[in-house]
Amino acid sequence: MGILYSEPMCQAAYDDDIHKLQKLISANPKNVNVQDEGTGDTPIIAACRQGHLRTVKYLLDYNANVSIRNKKERTCLHYATRRTFSFLDYLMIAILMPILLIGYLIMEEKQRKNVKLMELLLATKVEVNAVDYKGNTGLHYACQRKSQRIIPLLLEKNADVSIQNKNQETPLDIAKRLQFHKIVTLLTKSMVKADMFSGPGVPTAVAYPHIKSSIG
Template identity: 50%
Template sequence: MITSSFSSLLPICQAAYQNDFAQVWRWVKEDNNYVNVQDGFNGDTPLICACRRGNMRIVSFLLRRNANVNLKNQKERTCLHYAVRKRFTFFDYLLIVLLMPVLLIGYFLMVSKTKQNEALVRMLLDAGIEVNATDCYGCTALHYACEMKNQTLIPLLLEAHADPLIKNKHGESSLDIARRLKFSQIEFMLRKTS
């Protein structure tokens, strides 16, 4: 694992965040060690940056170049935490709202974005990410999926042996979150596996 100052590492992390595949490819071609480099600002890796934005092509490329999926940033989060927490951007919502009346194009856009996020999480799980890794708040990816009422990602995480009984620093498990927020379908899924 290479660490250095923010200024020297900013280009590959920034390129991964901005979905600039050509720049990411150039940096990795120059030195494959850049795949797991962590910036000096918040400890993000190029993989974490790409997962924050859902940049699938870059994630796939970095995984093929043996990016370490289990590296954590300064908040002790892995790329899975960010992939699960990924939400629609303001621009996505705007497009969905504007295109909804037009032959349900907005609906199909929303479904497409949801499927992309599901594929992103599946790629990380297939790459061997530690599904029960906790962040600085003691939260796992399953905690965040429950908070977001994400019924498409929860079954994937459970299938990968996510533990619904791990408690965060507030003493709350994923099951407790589902119960507190009255997400009965999610609570049922979590109870079935615990």
């Protein structure tokens, strides 16, 4: 079920209605960062919830603030990293996969759009290590959803692998618990590459004991 916003600007962004966005911004340019009373979402958060690439581009062109948090302490980046296939997506893919690989092409196109959305946000001043009310960063959510194309983009922007959420789990802990072995390897290599020593004479495996088993 979709979201019904009290703010017309947020609803237009959620619905990917560029024409309505244009009218609302023309009437009042400050509308670009208006927050919905119920959720605290801004238009760009609403657009990121749905993965509406063209709407996000449009809002960024009008200097949408990517740092504003909603009532769950989430920024637009959190919602971009939480993007995944819906049940309907999986159903369409399953039905169409045998037909000239149409299902595969649909899946690839959706993943490509998610990557492009992430690249757009990471090109701004978005806070890559912002934590929400659960203590999760975007990297936590990307690991939960096995987003192997998104994780390298976050790591390139210095996403912190060592941040613990309120369940005392780091992104690496999540990947290990879910047995996402390729992601475990990716995160471990990133930590070692970024900082072989966390301080004078302190090896990474000692400074971050939760990765010890992954590096030997």
